Amino acid sequence: MTAQTTSVAPLLDVRNLTKHFPVRAGWFRAPTQVIRAVDGVSFTVADGETLALVGESGSGKTTAGRAILRLIEPTSGQVHFGGRDVRALNAASLRALRREMQIVFQDPYGSLNPRLTVGAAIREGLLVHQLAEGAAAEQRVRALLDEVGLRAEYATRYPHEFSGGQRQRIGIARALAVEPRFIVCDEPVSALDVSVQAQVVNLLRDLQRDRGLAYLFIAHDLAVVAHMADRVAVMYLGRIVELAPRAALFATPRMPYTQALLSAVPVPEPGRVRRRILLAGDPPSPANPPSGCVFHPRCSHPDRDAMCANVIPALEEKAPAHWVACHKVPAAAPPSLPSTLA
């Protein structure tokens, strides 16, 4: 196994996932370039766990989330969910699997049908998957609204009557209706104001605790991730460059990109002096990624050399459960046993 080894099979196991988008110069021309949006990504998500996928625009985090659900078809790679090969499923089996794998989108304005009442939107999944109908379905809708902190009477209203935070709660209720085990949360709080964002973050955590949900939490806001994730995978130009338990990633980031990313976050403490690593320029285009380590043109590591420019670094376990893709990060010595135990 190349990724994290666990004794129990993970709920979601993603290996070497790639998604390349062809770019055409005209409608009838052959593709001239490919955008390597996701370029060989491997990770696992355990039952009840939150794995955060963080990165800046163009890092491929959203594409990766959608490719796992086959909302867009991956170019290559394997996706196993609960032991089933997701990429091998036909349309009917895929629909059945969607009962277990759901998604909550960033934009609570765009992801709800404006002509469906809130109740109808939530009921849809119940009917499609034949989980409940009639009065039983009504009952379930009311219970779901209550669970996400909305009044049951709201079932008869339309999306435009709600605020952004309330709409995001509706989106969450809709995803929960089919009782999934796993939800891809694609920037679920990015469009919300701070005070409302905190409410939704807490709601997602409560639901996880009560229902044992697993989340793939896609986000660009590292502070939100620090409150949500069990483990964090950092993406840059279509690749995972670091993957570690939350505490280790925030306390001892090892990959130079992760270090720069964390140092760039403005901290709400006036007067606090922090060492900031300012990256020069913009991220390169995923249509034409740099050779070797994708981060090398912007990297400030003192030992940066020709190897970085030519050889793609593999994601390696440099410390227990701490995976880093960098030639210059040494593997930590295996922890020696305390003398009292030896």
Add this chain to the structure above:
Amino acid sequence: MTSPLLSVHDLRVSFFTEAGPARAVDGVSFTVHAGETVALVGESGCGKTLTALSLLRLMPTGARLAPTSRVEFDGADILTMPERALRSLRGDRIAMIFQEPMTALNPVLTVGDQVAEVVRVHTALSGRDAWTRAVDMLALVGIPDAAARAQQYPHELSGGMRQRVMIAMALILEPALVIADEPTTALDVTIQAQILELLRAMRERSGMALLLITHDLGVVAEMASRVLVMYAGEVVEESPVELLFSAPGHPYTEGLLAAVPTLDTSRERLRTIPGTVPPPTDWPAGCRFRERCAHAWDRCASDAPPLVQLGPAHRVRCHLVQEPERRRT
């Protein structure tokens, strides 16, 4: 004390909507001194952007300014001056940086032309000299290979580069006051760090005053010396930046600070403010925050609290200032 560069007195902007009149900005007063950075913070719908736009009479159509509102810049009343005088002030002595440079820049002109145009309109410089100055300015704001980049169109540049162009346009005439409306909100965090660094460097260099409109308290802590917190069309707290973060006076400010997630991973629950911001057509009577406030009592429903002095340069719009024993712990 010297007189302020910008002085805003009782700014009121309203709209007529189907649901009745909306008092979107409702009696906002503040000052900005030369060289000072003041942040205007608040959540969506609090009126902070409309306040900023009104300072330059750039309100959307349908917005009505109350006749008693005054905005004085260097002694001149912006709200009553003739359009011609205002046009020569905008871009020259007061400049504005918008959140989304893609919509603020002209898509059919090269970025060099747009920066040079500012120079040509406001100075006697000829086309060639204006262009040279534009290229110099683009280099100064950190655009690599500025001479070549100046020939490009906005869509050929990244979001961060476009924001640098906006900043070059705003600062090329060394304005005394720059109004920046969420200048880094649309940018990635590493690019945001570059742009904030650039704004700090330009502030050092030119001594400009900066009015920064933002929802991000991290950005406030890094950039501002004084802060105005807005809620439901009003300023609810005005404070020096250190004091705002260490001893907030208004329950809303306190709630906002507690709700901000930080990089601290100790994973305690985030504190929240219950409920949502009321719509501008329906501000509650009395204190506008009372329905979401843990300390509210009957006086909060009957009397609208005034902005009262809590300490030097610290003003708070809350009855708790006079009745601190009402605070619940």
